[in-house]
Amino acid sequence: MSSVGKEKEKDIAQDHSESEGEDDEQTDEIDHTLPEGSTPSTSSNKKKKKRSKALKALNSLRGGGKDKIPQELVDVVLNKVKTEHGDTVPDANEATVRAALEQMKIRDVIEGKSGIGGKNKKDVGTHKFWGTQPVPQLGEDAPEEDGWIEPSKPSSEVRQEPYPLPKEFVWSYVDLSDDAQLRELWDLLSANYVEDDVASFRFLYSAEFLRWALQPPGWIKEWHLGVRVASNKKLVAFISAIPISVRVRANLLHASEVNFLCVHKKLRSKRLAPVLIKEVTRQCNLRGVFQALYTVGVVLPTPVSTCRYNHRCLNISKLVNIGFTHVPSNMTLARMILIHKVPDRPRLLDHGGLREMEEKDIPQVADLYSRYMKRFGMYLEFNQDEVRHHFLSGRGEGPGSKDSWKKPRQGQVVWSYVIENPKTHKITDFFTFYSLPSTIIGHPKHDVLNAAYLYYYATETALEDGAEEDGRLKKRLEELIGDALIIADQSKFDVFNGLSLMDNVQFLKDLKFGLGDGLLNYYLFNWRTAPLAGMAPVGDVPTGKGIGVVML
Amino acid sequence: MSTPTPSPRFEEAAAYLSSAPSLSKVSDTVKLELYGLFKFITTSHSPNSSRPSIFNITGRAKWDAWKQTETTYGDRDGNAEERYLQLARELGWIEGSVQSATQSSTSAVPPATKPGDDDEDIWDDEETTKRHQGSSASMGNTHVSTITEHEEAERIAGTLHEYAVTGDIHGLQAFLQSHPTTDLNEKDEYGYTPLHLASDRGHLPIVELLLAKGVDSTIKDQDEFTAVELARVSEHDDIVAVLEKAAG
Numbered sequence: 001m002s003s004v005g006k007e008k009e010k011d012i013a014q015d016h017s018e019s020e021g022e023d024d025e026q027t028d029e030i031d032h033t034l035p036e037g038s039t040p041s042t043s044s045n046k047k048k049k050k051r052s053k054a055l056k057a058l059n060s061l062r063g064g065g066k067d068k069i070p071q072e073l074v075d076v077v078l079n080k081v082k083t084e085h086g087d088t089v090p091d092a093n094e095a096t097v098r099a100a101l102e103q104m105k106i107r108d109v110i111e112g113k114s115g116i117g118g119k120n121k122k123d124v125g126t127h128k129f130w131g132t133q134p135v136p137q138l139g140e141d142a143p144e145e146d147g148w149i150e151p152s153k154p155s156s157e158v159r160q161e162p163y164p165l166p167k168e169f170v171w172s173y174v175d176l177s178d179d180a181q182l183r184e185l186w187d188l189l190s191a192n193y194v195e196d197d198v199a200s201f202r203f204l205y206s207a208e209f210l211r212w213a214l215q216p217p218g219w220i221k222e223w224h225l226g227v228r229v230a231s232n233k234k235l236v237a238f239i240s241a242i243p244i245s246v247r248v249r250a251n252l253l254h255a256s257e258v259n260f261l262c263v264h265k266k267l268r269s270k271r272l273a274p275v276l277i278k279e280v281t282r283q284c285n286l287r288g289v290f291q292a293l294y295t296v297g298v299v300l301p302t303p304v305s306t307c308r309y310n311h312r313c314l315n316i317s318k319l320v321n322i323g324f325t326h327v328p329s330n331m332t333l334a335r336m337i338l339i340h341k342v343p344d345r346p347r348l349l350d351h352g353g354l355r356e357m358e359e360k361d362i363p364q365v366a367d368l369y370s371r372y373m374k375r376f377g378m379y380l381e382f383n384q385d386e387v388r389h390h391f392l393s394g395r396g397e398g399p400g401s402k403d404s405w406k407k408p409r410q411g412q413v414v415w416s417y418v419i420e421n422p423k424t425h426k427i428t429d430f431f432t433f434y435s436l437p438s439t440i441i442g443h444p445k446h447d448v449l450n451a452a453y454l455y456y457y458a459t460e461t462a463l464e465d466g467a468e469e470d471g472r473l474k475k476r477l478e479e480l481i482g483d484a485l486i487i488a489d490q491s492k493f494d495v496f497n498g499l500s501l502m503d504n505v506q507f508l509k510d511l512k513f514g515l516g517d518g519l520l521n522y523y524l525f526n527w528r529t530a531p532l533a534g535m536a537p538v539g540d541v542p543t544g545k546g547i548g549v550v551m552l
Numbered sequence: 553m554s555t556p557t558p559s560p561r562f563e564e565a566a567a568y569l570s571s572a573p574s575l576s577k578v579s580d581t582v583k584l585e586l587y588g589l590f591k592f593i594t595t596s597h598s599p600n601s602s603r604p605s606i607f608n609i610t611g612r613a614k615w616d617a618w619k620q621t622e623t624t625y626g627d628r629d630g631n632a633e634e635r636y637l638q639l640a641r642e643l644g645w646i647e648g649s650v651q652s653a654t655q656s657s658t659s660a661v662p663p664a665t666k667p668g669d670d671d672e673d674i675w676d677d678e679e680t681t682k683r684h685q686g687s688s689a690s691m692g693n694t695h696v697s698t699i700t701e702h703e704e705a706e707r708i709a710g711t712l713h714e715y716a717v718t719g720d721i722h723g724l725q726a727f728l729q730s731h732p733t734t735d736l737n738e739k740d741e742y743g744y745t746p747l748h749l750a751s752d753r754g755h756l757p758i759v760e761l762l763l764a765k766g767v768d769s770t771i772k773d774q775d776e777f778t779a780v781e782l783a784r785v786s787e788h789d790d791i792v793a794v795l796e797k798a799a800g
Contacts, residue, residue, distance in 0.1 A: 200602075201696035297695035309697035317787065323601050325699035329707050329717055330742045332752040334777050334785040438696050449696075497697070517602060518697020 127301060129274045134526040136302040143528040146251055150526055152290040163279045165227060166270060171279070174226040174238065176214055182207050184235045185226070190439065193262045200323060201438040201449060208411040209436065212394040213259070213552045217385040218243045222283045223256065227272060236264040239276040241284055245381040246293055246549070247373075248529050252381065255291035256284045258525070259551065281525070292525035295551045297518060304378075304524050305534035305547050307499040309516030310508045312485055315494040316340050322440050322449065324495065325514065340512060344490075346405060346483040348419060354483060356400045357416035357430060362388050364427040365418065365458075372458035376502060377532045377541065378522075379548030390456070391416040391432050408435075408491045414455065415487060419480070431457035431480050433488060433496070434552070452488040454481065454498040455550050462503065474506040481507050500535040501547040522547060558593050561647065562633050565640035566590065570722030575643060580613075582639065588617035589636040593629065598622040605700055712738065716746035716762075719755035728765070736767045743774035751779040751795065754788040763798045770799075 131137065134149035162171050176182050186207050193203055205213075214224060219242055227237035241256035258280060263272050284292065311325070316337045319325045327333050348354035357365065366387040373379040382390065396412030398404075405417075412435065419429040432455040437448050461467050461476040468474075481498075488496045498504050498513060499520060522534065531538050532546025558566075569575060569586065591599070599618045604611035625632040641647075707714040712734060715724035728734070737745050747767050750758035759779075763769070769779050780799070783791040 199696065201698070203696060311697070311699050313699070317785075319699075323698075326601065327752070332744065332748065332773065332775075332777070332782050332786075334752065334782050335773075335775050337785065338775060514699045516697035517700045518695050 129277075130301045133277075135300075135523065136528055138301045140302065142530040146249055146527070146529045148290065148526055149528060150290070152288070153285075155286050155288060158285040159282055163275050163282065165272075165275060168230050169227050169236070169272075170230045172226040172228045172233075172235070173221050174224045174235070175221065176211055176224060179207075181235075182210060185210060185238060188235050188238055188264065189260065189262055192265050193260075200441055200443075202441060204437045204439045204448065206411075206413065206435075206437070208394065208396070209413045209434075209552075210260075212389075212413050214240050214242060216242050216389045217383075220283075220287060222286075223280065225276065225280050225283065227276070236267055237272050237276060238262050239280045241280050241292065243289070244293065246291075246378065247381055248378050248524065248527065253291045253527065254289060255293055255527075256280075256289050257551065258292050258294040291527045293549065293551075294523050294525065295520050296523065297520060299521055300523065302523075303521035303531075304529060305522040305532040306536075307501045307520045307522070307544075307547060308535040309518040309520065310498050310500065310504070310513035311516050312496040312498070312511060312513045313340050313494075314342065314485070314489045314496060315492075318446060318494050322443055322446050324449065342482075342486050342489050344486070346486045348479060348483050349405070351422075352479075353420045353422050353428075354417055355402075355420060356395075356404055357391055357418045357432075358400065359388070359392065361418050361420075361427055361430075362392070365391065365430050368427060368430065368458045368460065369456065372462055373548045375462065375545065376548030377546035390414070391430075394434070405487045406490050415452070415484075415491070417483070417487070429457070429459040429461070429476070429480055431484050433484055435493070436552070450492060450494045452491075452493040452496045453550075454484065454496065454504070457481070457484075457502075473503065474510075477503055477507045478510060481511060485511065499547075499550070501544045501550070503544065505543045520551075522549070559633065561637060562593060564647070565637050565645050566594075567722050568645040569640055569643065570720070570726055578643065584613060584617035585621075586636065586639055587614050588619075588621035589632050589639075591618045592621040592625065592632050593636065597625075597627070602698055602700075608706070610706065712736070712746050713740045713744065713749060716749040716755065716758055717753055719750070719753060719758060721755070721757045721761065724758060724761060728761075736762060736765055737771060739771075745771050745773075745779070747771070747779045748773050748777075748782055751783040751788065751791050752786055754783075754786060754791065756788075756790050756794065759783075759791050759794055763794065769795055 127138075136143075136149070165171065174181050174185055176185065186205070189210075190202070190204050193205075223241040223243075225239050226235050228235055239258065239261045241258045244255055244257045246253050246255050246257075258277075261273060261276060263270075263276070281292070284290070313319050313325055316325075317333065320327055320333060320336075327336055346354055362384050366382060366384045369382060369387060373381075391414060394412065394414035395416065396409030398409040408415075414432060414434045416432040417430060418427045420426070421428050433452045434455050435450070436453055437450050440446050440449050457477075457480060459473070459476050459480060462473050464472065466472075467476075485496055496513075497516070498508060500508070519535070522532070533539075533541040533543060534547050535543060537543050538546060575583070599615050601615070603615050603619075606612060621632060625635075637645075707717060710723070710727070712724070712727065714720075715727060737747075739745055740749075744752075745767070747759065747762050747769060748771070750762065772778055773782070777785075780792055780795040783795060
């Protein structure tokens with residue numbers, strides 16, 4: 001249900017307002033409740049009008065009477081749910097949709113006070129900050145042409161001095177080559193990198209992972225930006241950027257990928273995050289980089305796409321025990337385990353040409369990657385050095401052997417496999433996944449959730465004529481990712497996660513992934529483009545095909 | 553969080569309410585408040601599962617009621633219990649009139665260790681008591697996704713198998729009193745006996761009650777599992793022991 005994207009709901013609300021007039025008095029009343037910062041300072045009259053139309057429609061939802069939610073709205077949502085989930089949502093009917101819409105407090109969502117269903121709540125001050133940044137504001141129409149919001153400028157015209165911090169803090173570049181500083185960052189993130197305090201899980205990035213994620217070819221030390229307490233030098237906040245070449249439709253942008261923004265829990269009131277964002281932007285600008293890509297669980301102005309997490313449960317007993325999933329009322333745990341059991345040995349291992357990726361494969365993998373990714377609206381361009389870094393450098397200590405799929409190496413963060421055609425020795429496919437455990441907060445028995453995340457993959461099959469239409473691609477992906485699941489299971493991962501992007505929707509359901517409650521919003525900084533197809537199709541672009549970027 | 557320690561008075565009121573005829577006449581609001589208080593007192597202060605999906609309206613309302621209880625009473629267990637007793641009295645409970653049922657069915661969960669708050673306090677202590685909002689202008693993916701509640705058909709409340717699944721011992725006792733001739737070995741539409749379900753879900757008091765009533769513990773489910781096998785898979789050692797002992 002919540003896969004009815006936020007943008008979509010707004011559209012629905014607006015459409016509805018065209019057909020149902022409401023008096024202006026009510027609209028005004030609601031306008032007062034809008035957070036100050038959520039109205040963009042540059043908003044045109046047209047935009048304002050649109051906004052109040054939406055509010056009018058929403059207001060009509062709130063109004064008294066038996067039929068609070070207009071029939072058209074219910075119908076549109078219901079259709080949407082049915083087309084996206086088919087029979088997986090057996091309870092979707094008029095009454096439940098109606099009740100759901102009431103519970104979701106759609107108005108709060110549109111005002112940015114919360115995500116759908118009150119999830120992903122955050123302070124309204126956030127939008128005030130984003131209202132000052134070169135990002136598309138909520139409610140803006142899709143641009144007619146792609147392009148920047150603020151022009152690039154020579155580095156001499158970029159602000160030369162760092163943004164000021166409250167007097168008890170100082171800026172500090174965090175040198176991840178230094179084990180002690182890497183450890184400080186790990187400490188900060190593992191204790192504070194969490195969105196809300198009712199959370200049961202918190203990401204636990206390993207030290208190896210952080211190095212792998214933050215030191216790709218061309219990394220820049222000024223882009224690993226920390227804030228320390230002046231008196232005792234304790235690291236209390238962090239933000240990072242890495243250089244990327246991102247293709248967004250027709251344009252190739254030399255941009256940065258911003259990630260790992262983290263502020264110590266006790267400093268959340270200091271509003272350090274906006275300063276961190278402005279300072280990392282300045283550091284990027286000094287290097288001639290004026291666009292950025294980032295992902296956030298919550299809705300900010302304005303997502304270019306939204307993807308949904310899906311989870312393939314492997315260690316059912318543990319996942320039920322820690323509340324990650326639960327036993328449906330019509331079955332037993334034992335049955336659930338039977339249903340989710342995967343084979344002991346990868347199917348493509350013996351005659352299919354499956355083996356671990358090696359250094360010698362890099363040119364072919366890079367070539368296959370670049371041809372495969374062209375099928376998506378937004379993706380990263382990788383040169384061979386980058387392919388080597390992303391797929392091989394995180395493979396951990398120890399030799400590769402025929403049996404290395406059975407057991408992870410010391411410090412392994414990424415698992416990369418290729419299919420080599422036994423006759424031609426050509427690499428026809430590859431798949432990769434990475435390890436990102438989470439701390440399980442306050443559980444008596446288990447303290448870490450071992451999660452694997454599907455990373456990049458590619459197959460020649462996708463590039464053959466008609467392979468998508470006649471189901472060959474789906475079949476091939478099920479073989480490949482099916483083996484990824486087996487390898488992950490052997491490596492004692494509890495769950496294997498994948499987003500609704502790229503070609504994933506073709507295999508998620510049949511490989512028994514379950515829908516997650518987490519959404520991932522994709523954002524572009526200082527770049528306008530129309531929405532890209534993530535968990536919902538956009539125009540005639542099917543689900544997932546807009547997004548080819550997996551962020552760590 | 554604290555270890556739930558329901559008092560005998562509470563147990564008695566709960567036992568009364570589990571079969572109180574007056575309960576059928578009260579509004580959903582009162583029922584939900586009772587539910588929230590009950591879970592708050594017997595299980596934990598706040599729900600330990602994620603919020604049920606919006607299609608699971610009943611489950612979601614119950615979850616919200618539980619959460620609301622936490623918001624209202626915080627750590628004041630006494631006040632929560634007082635309120636529960638008050639509602640029970642309003643619904644006709646007279647203290648001392650009900651034989652307290654079996655000892656508390658709730659397994660006492662050890663208090664969760666509070667996540668490390670041992671950092672040196674160098675700044676704004678007063679802020680830490682405020683409810684943290686999201687990490688404001690955050691970038692980076694900081695929410696760990698979990699499986700959404702499945703939208704499976706809910707079991708019909710007040711049936712033999714529903715009591716076995718939910719572990720509602722008082723409900724089951726009342727049911728058995730009013731339906732003395734029920735076949736306790738009956739399989740539900742999915743092929744499970746009440747003993748299968750209680751053994752799988754880990755409800756020891758229900759298992760004990762069913763065994764005392766002489767149910768057949770050798771019946772196999774659709775996957776050829778007996779109750780003891782289900783309990784073993786689910787690592788409910790106490791139930792495994794009881795079932796093995798019953799089998800002799």
